[in-house]
Amino acid sequence: MGFPKNGKIGPRFCQPGATGRPPCPAPLELLIARRRRTSCYFYPRAWPSVRGADWWERVVLKEFGPQDWLEKFRMSRETFFYVCNLLRPGLAPHSAHFHPALPLEQRVAVALWHLATNVEYQTLSPLFGVGPSTVQTCVREVSYAVVLLLKPLYLRLPNEKELENMARIFRARWGFPHCIGALDSLHLPINPPLRLSADYCNGQGWHSILTQATVDGLGQFWDVSTAFPGSMENSAVLESSRLWVLAKEGRLCPNPPKDFMGKAQKYVLLGDATYPLQDWILKPYQEDEKLTQRQLQFNYRLRRAHSVIENAFLRLKARWQILLKCDDCSLELLPTLVLACCILHNVCEAHDNPFNEEWLEGTEPTELPKPCQPAPAAMEDGRAEQVRELMCQYFESCGEG
Structure with a gap:
């Protein structure tokens, strides 16, 4: 199953290579030209007339196979019920907002x-046999419960021992030493x-909110603003974020x-040209300069390693497509x-879904x-x-190409 051992949960308890999963492919490999499917088969073709409680009890719980769970809920059946149990304290069983016959598991499924x-x-x-307003309420309250109850487990500041392990993983998987993560931003339309x-109108002329995130070498988020x-x-977002404060402290x-x-x-951390060069943030040398x-x-080693967050953003948006159009x-x-x-991305990745x-x-x-x-x-x-120069010396001395 891939669940954490010894009662420890969270992305940083995963070990590199423990599951046999190879590193995420580079972005260009993921961005092979594809077209959006014009039809969205929302209802499973075999059960077009089943709705409401019958749908959940007769179809989902009894007839859904592993691929059905993955396709509809983006996680395995085991992970789904594990998440439900963690969310139980934050979702009142008889909330006035919900349909009286809608149990917690169905609310999580709807969301x-x-x-x-x-x-x-x-x-x-x-x-699911409920009104649109109930669906909206499920999405809102389940999202709040995920942040309240799962964030301390799956999206938190690493301790010193975990930072050391993260640096080891990053070096092993991406060939970049003394590094605990990659930093980038995501514009959501x-x-x-x-x-x-x-x-809210960004530099490319479309409206968005901006998210700054940091991932470890496994592509799991450990800081999000x-x-x-x-x-x-x-650069302004960075200065306004908790990450900046943590680094300065x-x-x-x-x-x-x-x-x-x-x-x-x-x-x-590894960033791109949009971030300032700091003794804790490295970015590539400007390509218009005459470089040695x-x-x-x-530059090659940094950009290759930085692709871990580009791939993480792709997987995040592909798995949770609400982020494509809000x-x-x-x-x-x-x-x-x-x-x-x-957080749910981290849950799925940590549990090898x-x-x-x-x-x-x-x-x-x-x-x-x-x-x-x-x-x-x-x-x-x-x-x-001086830090960049040290890294250059490292790659030169070990013959990394």
């Missing part, structure tokens, strides 16, 4: 189905809000820092929904170009250049 497929409330409601519309308006630059590395290449050095061979090699979600709920999807690459057909990543504003020079840390 996960909507998050996975982004099917409209009106389309989903007849299948929204309808233009009635007020503050300009604030969301709800920023799309017009903000990545020295909470992203042991005290004193571990030795690297004969010097005490903080652990690093080892600087070019550094039209029915209010701006107030959206941050909770994004966090819930990131299969990922169906056909889900990628719905992502169409080239439709909306990603804003890419370089970080201002004023935010650059001059001392960080």
